[in-house]
Amino acid sequence: xxxxxxxxxxxxxxxxxxxxxxxxLRIGKQTAQxxxxxxxxxxxxxxxxxxxxxxxxxxxxxxxxxREGPHGAVMRKLLEWCDEASVAHWTxxxxxxxxxxxxxxxxxxxxxxxxxxxxxxxxxxFRIAEPDESRADQTLK
Numbered sequence: 120x121x122x123x124x125x126x127x128x129x130x131x132x133x134x135x136x137x138x139x140x141x142x143x144l145r146i147g148k149q150t151a152q153x154x155x156x157x158x159x160x161x162x163x164x165x166x167x168x169x170x171x172x173x174x175x176x177x178x179x180x181x182x183x184x185x186r187e188g189p190h191g192a193v194m195r196k197l198l199e200w201c202d203e204a205s206v207a208h209w210t211x212x213x214x215x216x217x218x219x220x221x222x223x224x225x226x227x228x229x230x231x232x233x234x235x236x237x238x239x240x241x242x243x244x245f246r247i248a249e250p251d252e253s254r255a256d257q258t259l260k
Contacts, residue, residue, distance in 0.1 A: 155180025
């Protein structure tokens, strides 16, 4: 049984982009080395939106990753950097990651908005645009 996590963030201003990209690179390295991570991919969508999708051996492994290292440190900064943020988790038999279209459907059905200090109108209404799947995936693990 795999625990799948999907996140979507939208960086609200280009001035936060250098710090966000630097943090994302560090988190990518952390993900590739994380105990219990079975698969991971990231996706840069339109309008400074970023999606992640990971599968984990257990919820405990996922939560440990979430709180530790670069990921744990940057979570607080996202409150200021982002105007949209959401997350969804579910379990499934296989460790294979879903398509971005399926991740979007699951986000709408089972996800929730995450706290941000400067929410967009879309964030307030939990409106998430369908991802443009023609953009390439970057598989991390």
